[in-house]
Structure formats: C-alpha cells, structure tokens
Amino acid sequence: MIYDSSDIIAAPASGSGGAISVIRISGAGSVAMVSSLFIPGPENNDSERSLITARGFTLHYGYLKDRDAVIDEVIVSVFRQPHSYTGEDSVEISCHASPYIEHKIMEMLTGKGARAAMPGEFTRRAFINGRIDLSQAEAVADLIASESEASHRLAMNQMRGGFSQEINSLRDKLLQFASLIELELDFGDEDVDFADRDDLKATIGQVREVTETLAASFRLGNAIRNGFPVAIAGRSNSGKSTILNGLLRDDRAIVSDIPGTTRDAIEANLNIGGILFRFIDTAGLRETSDIIENLGIRKTYQKINEAMVVLLVTDATDGADIINATVEIILKQMGSAAKELVLIINKCDLLESGQCMELHKSVNLPTGVRSLMINAREEDEIARLRDLLLEITGSGDAGNTLIITNSRHYSALTSCSQALKRAEEGMADGIPFDLVAMDIRQATYYLGEITGAITPDEILRNIFKNFCIGK
Amino acid sequence: MIYDSSDIIAAPASGSGGAISVIRISGAGSVAMVSSLFIPGPENNDSERSLITARGFTLHYGYLKDRDAVIDEVIVSVFRQPHSYTGEDSVEISCHASPYIEHKIMEMLTGKGARAAMPGEFTRRAFINGRIDLSQAEAVADLIASESEASHRLAMNQMRGGFSQEINSLRDKLLQFASLIELELDFGDEDVDFADRDDLKATIGQVREVTETLAASFRLGNAIRNGFPVAIAGRSNSGKSTILNGLLRDDRAIVSDIPGTTRDAIEANLNIGGILFRFIDTAGLRETSDIIENLGIRKTYQKINEAMVVLLVTDATDGADIINATVEIILKQMGSAAKELVLIINKCDLLESGQCMELHKSVNLPTGVRSLMINAREEDEIARLRDLLLEITGSGDAGNTLIITNSRHYSALTSCSQALKRAEEGMADGIPFDLVAMDIRQATYYLGEITGAITPDEILRNIFKNFCIGK
Numbered sequence: 001m002i003y004d005s006s007d008i009i010a011a012p013a014s015g016s017g018g019a020i021s022v023i024r025i026s027g028a029g030s031v032a033m034v035s036s037l038f039i040p041g042p043e044n045n046d047s048e049r050s051l052i053t054a055r056g057f058t059l060h061y062g063y064l065k066d067r068d069a070v071i072d073e074v075i076v077s078v079f080r081q082p083h084s085y086t087g088e089d090s091v092e093i094s095c096h097a098s099p100y101i102e103h104k105i106m107e108m109l110t111g112k113g114a115r116a117a118m119p120g121e122f123t124r125r126a127f128i129n130g131r132i133d134l135s136q137a138e139a140v141a142d143l144i145a146s147e148s149e150a151s152h153r154l155a156m157n158q159m160r161g162g163f164s165q166e167i168n169s170l171r172d173k174l175l176q177f178a179s180l181i182e183l184e185l186d187f188g189d190e191d192v193d194f195a196d197r198d199d200l201k202a203t204i205g206q207v208r209e210v211t212e213t214l215a216a217s218f219r220l221g222n223a224i225r226n227g228f229p230v231a232i233a234g235r236s237n238s239g240k241s242t243i244l245n246g247l248l249r250d251d252r253a254i255v256s257d258i259p260g261t262t263r264d265a266i267e268a269n270l271n272i273g274g275i276l277f278r279f280i281d282t283a284g285l286r287e288t289s290d291i292i293e294n295l296g297i298r299k300t301y302q303k304i305n306e307a308m309v310v311l312l313v314t315d316a317t318d319g320a321d322i323i324n325a326t327v328e329i330i331l332k333q334m335g336s337a338a339k340e341l342v343l344i345i346n347k348c349d350l351l352e353s354g355q356c357m358e359l360h361k362s363v364n365l366p367t368g369v370r371s372l373m374i375n376a377r378e379e380d381e382i383a384r385l386r387d388l389l390l391e392i393t394g395s396g397d398a399g400n401t402l403i404i405t406n407s408r409h410y411s412a413l414t415s416c417s418q419a420l421k422r423a424e425e426g427m428a429d430g431i432p433f434d435l436v437a438m439d440i441r442q443a444t445y446y447l448g449e450i451t452g453a454i455t456p457d458e459i460l461r462n463i464f465k466n467f468c469i470g471k
Numbered sequence: 472m473i474y475d476s477s478d479i480i481a482a483p484a485s486g487s488g489g490a491i492s493v494i495r496i497s498g499a500g501s502v503a504m505v506s507s508l509f510i511p512g513p514e515n516n517d518s519e520r521s522l523i524t525a526r527g528f529t530l531h532y533g534y535l536k537d538r539d540a541v542i543d544e545v546i547v548s549v550f551r552q553p554h555s556y557t558g559e560d561s562v563e564i565s566c567h568a569s570p571y572i573e574h575k576i577m578e579m580l581t582g583k584g585a586r587a588a589m590p591g592e593f594t595r596r597a598f599i600n601g602r603i604d605l606s607q608a609e610a611v612a613d614l615i616a617s618e619s620e621a622s623h624r625l626a627m628n629q630m631r632g633g634f635s636q637e638i639n640s641l642r643d644k645l646l647q648f649a650s651l652i653e654l655e656l657d658f659g660d661e662d663v664d665f666a667d668r669d670d671l672k673a674t675i676g677q678v679r680e681v682t683e684t685l686a687a688s689f690r691l692g693n694a695i696r697n698g699f700p701v702a703i704a705g706r707s708n709s710g711k712s713t714i715l716n717g718l719l720r721d722d723r724a725i726v727s728d729i730p731g732t733t734r735d736a737i738e739a740n741l742n743i744g745g746i747l748f749r750f751i752d753t754a755g756l757r758e759t760s761d762i763i764e765n766l767g768i769r770k771t772y773q774k775i776n777e778a779m780v781v782l783l784v785t786d787a788t789d790g791a792d793i794i795n796a797t798v799e800i801i802l803k804q805m806g807s808a809a810k811e812l813v814l815i816i817n818k819c820d821l822l823e824s825g826q827c828m829e830l831h832k833s834v835n836l837p838t839g840v841r842s843l844m845i846n847a848r849e850e851d852e853i854a855r856l857r858d859l860l861l862e863i864t865g866s867g868d869a870g871n872t873l874i875i876t877n878s879r880h881y882s883a884l885t886s887c888s889q890a891l892k893r894a895e896e897g898m899a900d901g902i903p904f905d906l907v908a909m910d911i912r913q914a915t916y917y918l919g920e921i922t923g924a925i926t927p928d929e930i931l932r933n934i935f936k937n938f939c940i941g942k
Contacts, residue, residue, distance in 0.1 A: 015489035019942030471490030
C-alpha cells in the first residue's frame with residue numbers, strides 16, 4: 001500500500017442497498033474537481049451559486065454531468081480545510097443509490113485525477129493532519145462496529161479522547177523525569193541530582209499501577225466489544241436449550257446472528273440490558289468411552305475454556321450425587337482459569353416444596369461459586385438469571401471507568417509496565433542510572449505508541465488496513 | 472398503510488455496511504426536532520451556530536445527545552421548504568454507520584414524535600407537494616435499480632420529465648377538444664359546432680399514433696430495464712457453453728449474478744456496451760422419446776419463448792442436414808412470436824477452408840434471419856457476435872427517443888388508445904356526440920393516470936409500496 005497524502009482521494013462512504021449513496025472526496029483541489037463535473041440546479045441559496053468558491057459547511061443542489069449526459073441529480077456538501085473530517089478540503093456527493101451511478105461517479109472522479117481511497121485512508125489523513133490521535137482513530141472503527149450500548153459507550157469515550165488524555169498525562173510525567181535524569185547524566189561529573197529519587201520511585205509506581213489497571217481492563221473491554229462468552233453446559237436433557245430459548249424469548253433481549261457460525265454451532269448473540277452476550281450451547285456432558293461422543297465432549301470442553309462464564313445446568317430430579325459428579329467434572333476442566341461458574345439447579349418445580357433447598361445444601365460448591373434454583377420454563381425465573389448475568393459481568397459501570405478494548409493498546413500497556421518494573425528493580429539494585437533512564441524512555445515509547453505520538457509505519461499500516469473503505 | 476402527511480417522518484436512507492449512514496427526517500418542525508437533540512460542535516460557520524434558525528442548504532457539525540450520553544458526532548444538513556426533496560422542511564443526519572447508532576437515533580427521533588417512514592414515503596410527499604409527478608416518482612425507483620448505462624439513461628430521462636411533458640401535451644390537446652365538445656352539448660338546441668370535426672379527427676389520430684408508438688416501445692424498454700433475454704439453444708456439444716463463456720470472458724462484459732436464479736438455471740447477466748443482456752443457457756435440443764429428457768426440452772422451449780433473441784448454436788461438422796433439421800425444430804417452436812433468431816455455425820475452423828461457406832449456402836433460412844460463422848474459441852469471433860447482439864437490440868439510440876419501461880404506463884397507454892379508437896369508430900358510425908365525448912374524456916383520464924394528474928389512492932399505494940425505505 002502506498003499512501004500519498006497529496007492526492008485527491010475518493011470512495012463511496014455509505015453502504016449498499018439504500019436510497020441514497022454518499023461519495024466522499026478529500027484533498028486540496030477536491031472542491032474544484034467536483035465543481036468541474038457539476039451544474040448547479042435552480043434551488044440553492046443565492047449567495048452560494050458557485051461551487052468552486054463555496055464556503056465550508058454549505059450544501060449545493062444540482063446535476064453531475066459526464067460531457068452531455070446527466071448522470072444524476074445530487075446534493076454536494078462542501079467542507080473547507082481545516083474544518084473537515086480529514087482536515088483537508090473535502091466534498092461529499094449525495095447521489096441516488098444505484099450501483100451504476102456510484103460506479104460512474106467514481107469513474108468520472110478518477111478520470112479527473114482522483115484516486116480510489118484505500119481502507120481507512122480518510123481517517124489516516126485525519127490522524128496525519130493532527131485532527132485526531134491514533135487511539136481516537138481506532139475508536140472510529142470500533143464505533144462503527146459496535147453492536148451494543150456498552151461497546152458503543154466505550155468506543156465513544158475513546159473517540160472523544162478520554163483514554164488519550166489519561167495516556168498522555170502518564171507519559172508527560174515519565175517524560176519529565178526522563179529529561180531530568182538525562183540532564184543529570186549530562187552533568188555526570190558534578191554529581192548533582194535534578195530528579196528527586198523518592199519522587200521518581202513514587203511516580204514510576206503510580207504510572208505502573210495505572211497501566212496495569214488499564215491492561216487488566218482489557219479482558220472486560222474485549223468482552224464488552226465482542227460479547228461476553230457464556231458457555232451453557234450440562235448433561236443432556238438438563239434444560240440447556242430451554243434456558244437459552246428462555247433468554248432469547250425475553251422481550252428485552254435483542255437477538256442477532258453471528259454470520260457463518262450460528263449454523264455450525266448453536267451460538268446466539270443476545271443484547272441483555274445493553275451488554276452483548278455470546279451464548280454457546282454445548283453438547284451434553286457425560287462420562288463416555290464412545291469415540292465419536294468423546295470428540296463432541298472435547299469440543300464442549302474447548303467451548304468451556306473459551307467462555308468467561310460457565311452456566312452449568314443440572315436437573316434437580318437427578319439428585320445430589322449426579323449433580324456433585326457433574327460439578328466435579330466441570331471444575332476439573334475449568335482448572336484455575338479466571339472464569340465464573342454458575343450452578344443452575346433446574347426443574348425445581350418437579351420436587352416437593354423445600355426439597356430443592358435441601359438438595360442445594362448437599363451440593364459441594366467451592367466458595368464464591370454462585371447458584372440459582374429455577375424452573376427454566378418460567379419467565380420470571382429466567383429474568384433472575386438475566387439479572388445474575390448482568391451482575392457477574394459487572395459492566396454496568398463500564399462508562400465511568402477507563403476500559404481498554406484494543407489488543408494493540410493492551411500489549412503496549414503491558415510492555416510499558418514491564419519496562420517500569422525493570423526501572424524499579426534497577427533502582428532497588430542500584431544499577432547505573434543511565435540504564436534506569438533507558439527503561440523509563442522505553443516506557444514512554446510504549447505509551448506514545450498508543451496515541452500515535454510515536455508511530456512506526458508498520459503500526460499505521462496495520463491499523464488502517466482493517467478499516468472499511470470510505471472511512 | 473396509513474399515510475399522514477402532517478407527521479414528521481424519519482428513516483435511514485443509506486444502505487448498510489458503509490462508513491457513514493444518512494438518516495432522513497422530513498416534515499414541518501423537523502429542524503426543531505433535530506435541534507432539540509443536537510449540540511453544535513466548535514467547527515461551524517460562525518453565522519450558522521444555531522440549528523433551529525439555520526437557513527436551507529447549510530451543514531452543521533456537532534453531537535447528538537440522548538440526555539447526557541453523546542450518541543454520535545454528526546453532520547446535519549438542513550433543507551427549508553419548498554427547496555427540499557419532499558418540498559417540506561427536511562434534515563439529513565450523517566452519522567457513523569453503526570447499526571447501534573442508527574437504531575438509537577431512530578429511537579430518539581421517534582421519542583420526540585417522529586414516525587418511521589414507510590417505503591417510498593419521502594418520494595410520495597414530493598409528489599403530493601407537487602415537486603414531481605407520478606411518472607417522475609416512478610423513475611426515481613428505476614434510477615436506483617438501474618444496472619446498465621442504457622437503463623440508467625431511460626430512468627434519468629423519465630425522472631427529468633421528458634416523458635411527462637409528452638403525455639401532458641397529448642392530454643392537453645384532448646382536453647381542449649373534450650371541453651369544446653361539452654360546450655357544444657350545453658348549447659345542444661342551438662346546433663352550433665365549436666369543435667371542428669376534421670381537426671378533432673386529425674388530433675385523435677395523432678394522439679392515438681403517439682400513444683401506440685409509446686406503448687409499443689414497452690417491449691424494448693422493459694428489456695433495457697431488466698436485460699434483453701437471450702436464449703442460447705442448440706444440440707448438445709454444439710458449443711453453447713463455449714459461446715457463453717467467451718462472452719463472459721470478454722473484458723468489456725461486466726458479469727453480474729441474478730440472485731436465486733443463477734444456481735437453478737444457467738443464467739448470466741452481461742453488460743455489453745452499456746446494455747444489459749440476460750443469457751439463458753438451455754438444455755441440449757434433440758428429438759427424443761425419453762420422458763425425463765422431454766421435460767428438460769420442454770423447459771428449453773419455455774426459455775426460448777421467453778427470450779427476445781434466440782442464438783441457435785450448430786456444429787459445422789454435423790453437416791447441412793442436421794443443421795437444417797435443428798433450424799426447423801426451432802422455427803416451429805418460435806412460431807410467429809416477435810423474436811429474433813440468429814443461426815451460429817460454430818467450429819468452422821474444423822472444416823477445410825471454404826467448406827463452411829458452402830455449408831452455409833445449403834442451410835435453409837427464412838429471409839431476415841441472421842447467421843454467423845465462427846469459431847467460438849477465438850476472442851475476435853466472439854467480438855463479432857457481441858457486435859451483432861448490440862445491432863439486433865438496436866438500443867444504441869435509446870436515449871434519443873421516448874421509450875417506456877413501466878407496465879403501469881403501458882397499460883394506461885393501451886387503454887388510452889383503445890378509448891381513442893372507440894371515439895374514432897363512433898365518429899365514423901355517426902353515434903351521438905356525447906358518447907364520443909365520453910370516450911375522449913376516458914382517454915384523457917388514462918393519460919392523467921400516468922403523470923398522476925388523476926390518481927386513485929390504490930394506484931398510489933401500489934406505486935410507493937415497492938420503493939425502498941428512506942426514499
């Protein structure tokens with residue numbers, strides 16, 4: 001990919017299949033280019049009849065012409081630098097959403113010297129022209145992809161710069177110390193201490209704590225962005241599907257398919273209370289020697305390992321022994337992985353009153369494992385499960401704390417805190433101060449990668465290639 | 472469907488899957504409605520900071536807020552009545568193309584009292600407010616659906632009103648006479664002739680000629696709009712698929728699938744020289760008593776009947792007798808239907824030089840049937856076939872004459888010319904003049920249906936229900 005930021009770039013920016021399409025053009029000279037294809041219609045503000053001299057934030061009604069043929073009746077939006085998305089002169093053509101017209105307009109624009117924009121190139125220009133930083137640019141892509149209120153809120157916060165501010169403030173603190181240390185080293189012979197050692201230690205400790213907290217939020221952030229994986233496990237006929245269907249039926253749950261996967265595995269995306277959950281219905285669990293069945297069960301275990309929450313569905317009528325055995329199998333499989341187990345004792349309505357509670361007491365659960373006695377056929381009882389799931393994800397307050405959702409940020413933060421840890425250890429061990437300074441510089445470098453203050457070309461390429469065209 | 476034209480209507484107007492989405496809002500008060508959800512950003516024209524008082528044809532950058540939460544960073548376009556698509560005050564919100572954001576904005580708008588627009592409702596309002604007539608409204612839908620240069624050109628001509636002008640001028644002529652006749656009838660006792668009989672006859676004749684010419688253009692117009700159906704027939708192994716593949720391979724041909732049909736039948740859409748062709752590869756033709764095979768062949772005959780052009784592919788090495796027999800079968804099948812047969816003598820390269828020409832001479836073809844001797848494996852020879860197809864469709868000058876593409880117009884025109892014929896016959900038979908006047912009135916009614924001067928509600932409902940939402 002070759003990006004030349006002096007070119008005029010053009011691309012369809014809206015999706016296909018609607019009533020109108022928007023074609024976006026950006027770069028110095030883009031207004032003149034569109035003007036050369038445009039015949040103003042009779043209905044415009046009188047003051048704005050000429051497109052070529054149009055001010056920013058004006059709309060122009062008229063026709064696009066290819067020699068003598070009218071290609072379409074359009075509305076043209078004019079943006080003047082620096083007040084546009086890219087920071088350059090930009091134009092948006094709103095035309096009829098016909099593939100033929102879209103294709104023809106792109107052809108006319110490239111005929112006049114424009115170049116088809118590469119994925120994310122408009123946003124890349126916004127970054128290059130200092131309109132947004134890198135983490136904000138990434139948030140634009142996340143915003144477009146967001147499927148739930150929670151993921152939307154995270155992306156919007158990041159796009160509006162909350163995360164960048166936090167990172168920049170941490171980086172500034174470290175940079176200040178790094179400069180002082182370097183100054184000290186320059187005056188090495190004179191043995192002066194510009195940087196207060198205790199202050200430095202305290203700052204490094206603080207920054208490390210924040211970066212570690214942020215890095216730790218990635219697991220939650222990633223789940224919010226892509227959906228909380230919840231595995232529904234249990235013996236056959238324990239009511240797994242009834243529970244999934246109950247959740248699906250719930251009015252408040254918005255069901256969406258995951259293309260390509262739903263048909264292969266029983267997997268459903270549910271939006272519960274603004275949080276996206278990915279439910280994975282697994283094959284029935286039981287000890288078996290059948291090879292084929294073992295394969296199915298191995299797959300189940302794999303799904304359990306991928307999940308953040310495991311709903312273990314048991315049948316109250318099976319009795320305590322079988323339930324205990326199932327719990328044991330699951331716990332063994334889960335090992336020490338950081339995931340939440342919820343024991344569901346289903347079909348409690350089939351027992352005499354009070355018996356279910358008795359049964360519950362005789363099940364051996366490790367401390368902290370939640371359990372729920374329900375009849376999955378009842379709406380009210382499914383609602384209790386729904387509330388429990390929201391409680392477990394603890395994402396209700398996701399908007400109030402900083403949560404990272406991006407694996408690139410996660411690894412930069414992790415690298416940063418490792419560098420800071422080395423600096424702390426170095427200071428404790430009394431290693432030469434210029435080595436400590438190197439670790440601190442390294443830490444600032446990693447933080448700079450997040451916002452794009454430091455941006456190797458390769459990072460830029462990787463980020464923007466995942467954008468859609470027209471953005 | 473209940474249309475209330477005093478409501479504020481809203482709908483996503485762009486397709487799904489892009490970088491930006493456009494939500495369209497129309498109706499008195501729509502600017503104020505959006506303004507109540509909008510916080511202006513720092514970058515706007517100074518003179519246009521307030522959305523609520525904004526002039527038409529202005530753009531506004533800012534944020535949409537749902538109580539305290541920022542839902543998106545948006546660009547809002549303001550149009551003031553009557554200078555908008557619908558003729559009413561209208562707003563377009565250009566937001567990030569996230570399904571969540573789109574859904575949320577629609578929710579906020581309906582929360583403020585807007586109603587989700589029904590398919591075509593914006594265009595319906597443009598019609599009701601006298602911005603466009605009915606035939607122009609229909610052209611909007613055609614324009615969006617157009618897949619080729621030729622169909623685009625027809626839709627654009629119709630949208631720009633060329634067809635409406637013609638219809639209106641015919642209707643005016645008839646209305647004038649109808650009025651004069653009615654005046655005459657009012658003065659019945661006095662035996663005065665306001666309407667000159669010869670003039671009247673001449674006018675009716677003229678109008679009938681034009682309506683019949685227009686009605687006759689429907690077959691071509693429909694083919695241009697939906698693609699020229701071309702059946703490729705012939706005995707097995709005569710090279711039918713080679714010819715189809717040759718046309719598909721051609722650089723100038725743009726292939727597009729017809730969803731849902733391609734997999735069932737071998738059918739391909741090809742854009743050749745701006746004209747859309749629908750090629751239908753049929754089962755091999757031969758006389759057979761096998762029931763199953765006969766079923767296949769019956770299907771082939773059906774395809775042949777649907778086609779406007781039949782390419783009969785024959786194998787030069789089969790010799791004149793077999794070729795003549797195949798031609799005979801096809802001609803019998805085609806009967807007197809108005810379609811074009813093209814005989815292709817394929818594999819001419821396998822014969823000695825000159826032999827193919829000899830063969831051609833001994834094939835019995837009715838006058839006017841075109842034939843082509845080719846080797847379908849050669850690109851140049853496929854190009855000759857391509858040129859021949861363009862010549863047959865004769866649609867190269869489709870832009871210069873009026874061609875109708877709409878079956879509703881076709882039946883209105885046909886009804887009109889039938890009414891005129893009755894009037895002519897009535898006059899010749901000397902029937903009472905008030906009956907002639909009724910036929911003329913009837914004819915003007917049918918013409919009025921086309922442009923919407925006369926529009927039963929049912930017609931309107933039928934037209935707009937086929938639009939996409941947001942248009």
